[in-house]
Amino acid sequence: MQFGIFSVGDITTDPTTGRTPSEAERISLMTKIALKAEEVGLDVFATGEHHNPPFVVSSPTTHLGYIAAKTEKLLLSTSTTLITTNDPVKIAEDYAFLQHLSGGRVDLMMGRGNTGPVYPWFGKDIRDGIKLAIENYHLLRTLWREPVVNWQGQFRTPLQGYTSTPAPLDGTPPFVWHGSIRSTEIAEQAAYYGDGFFHNHIFWNKEHTEQMVQLYRRRFEFYGHGAADQAYVGLGGQVFMAGSEAEAKRVFRPYFDNAPVYGHGPSLEDFTKMTPLTVGTTEQVIERTLGFADYVGDYQRQMFLIDHAGLPESLVLEQVEMLGTEVVPVLRAEFERRRPAHVPSDPPTHASLVAAGADAPHHLVEPAREHVEKLKAEQAAQPAGVGA
């Protein structure tokens, strides 16, 4: 199982000191988090992507390329890559390039972005969000899998005889996750291609997360990629830890109370009940996190949000350290203990995808196509009024 840190890359004033970090300081902190993550044995670092203040993370592959040069094992990912407003041709180039630089230590998470004005800045319309995600991702898959692409869709200028360079490392495109909080179309999309599904999880009640993940699992099986419990699931989590629960709450409360997104709203205690937020000891974080598998099933990737709401560098790096040294070793052992043998522990990696060979379904633009056509043929062969 993979464990890591995901950051949204916001610049937020520290409410306890009134100090606002500079853009340079914020970017540097994110780099330090990634390096610390590798140092303490975490598996993944994922950066957000935004094109508006108060965020700094407009250029993920620049940042991940820099981190790749300073690390050896860390898997570099995104949370999320904007499949709606970015040109899929540029995503194909940038992330294939990053694959080459990092020796294949790359995967991506697709997201749509929820800030209305960002769409028109990039010549798009937020009301087309789902359609953009579908068309652009299909083109991205095609660019990574077909040497010469002829393509004409609704949103982008047509391509005639286009070849994306560099080609994916070892001819093997990176594994892709699709992140969505409530759009069932995106869970369906992840299931159709046999990709991973990531639920952000941290702002929602567990019943909702459970329903979204179960929908993805059910459709993953429907499309013939394997059993529902073998689908690739990732979850977000949000923690703040200290020696005692009282101490953790005392330190974290001013950050919680003033946080973007939920600050000035529910109490820390209510929010802890409503969402997966855990503020307490490492033991409490371990117990709560293990409980996630009770409602989403055995899963493959757990990411933690630890660097938001204006938390200063010293506190953030301490959290990464505690996760790596005290929390994740126990989680690894316990999650494997409960996992049935047929459920994969890790999501596909570059090494596993290369090992699977060039004939593996991963190399098809539409791995489920044949299966769907077979289902349709079977349905057509049945006498009228029988079957679903």
Added chain:
Amino acid sequence: MSPRIVVVTAGLTVPSSTRLLADQLAEATSVQVSARGESVETSFIELREVAGELATFMVTGGIPTPRLTELREQVAAADGLIAVTPVFNASFSGLFKMFFDAVDPDSLTGTPVLIAATAGTSRHSLVLDHAMRPLFAYLRAVVVPTGVFAATEDFGSHGLAERITRAAAQLAAAVLSQWEYAVGGFAPDLAARPRRTSGTQVEADVTPFGDLLRGHSGSGQG
């Protein structure tokens, strides 16, 4: 099963004249439904009790709190709705609007609604038609023609009781006419039945991906 009437009341004080009006409208509606040969199941939503949860819902981008989820489901399942608000500064109260901002825009489609308001003076009476009626028109509800406005002085007048009876009769008739096709089960009626949702659950029926991809696969077709 009986038709379900949900009464949403946004009164703030205890006792509240808004609740007093809501009680009278609920009672009159029950009498009118009974007179047409059906019993009615009435439930009250006191918005004051969920004021904190509504604020949480607003500032968190819609975190569903347990009690609010229940109420949103109750509204989406109602066969008729009675909505009563006090008038503050020339419109419905903020609390009243917060609740209807928190319900799914498809939760009241085609549902009969009786609108009512209370105020200290009759000079606010146009709130019914300038604020409440457009709100429920946007939600594609069917607002009955008579709205009931009660200024403080109306609680001592005969006209209020008449207006309550007239509005209740209109709501009862609308609820029962919908109710017939809701329980009838004949295909043409079911086809005409508007789709409603509370928005509190993940929809189990997902659009198959082949339909989502149509026209977007890059083949230049469609």
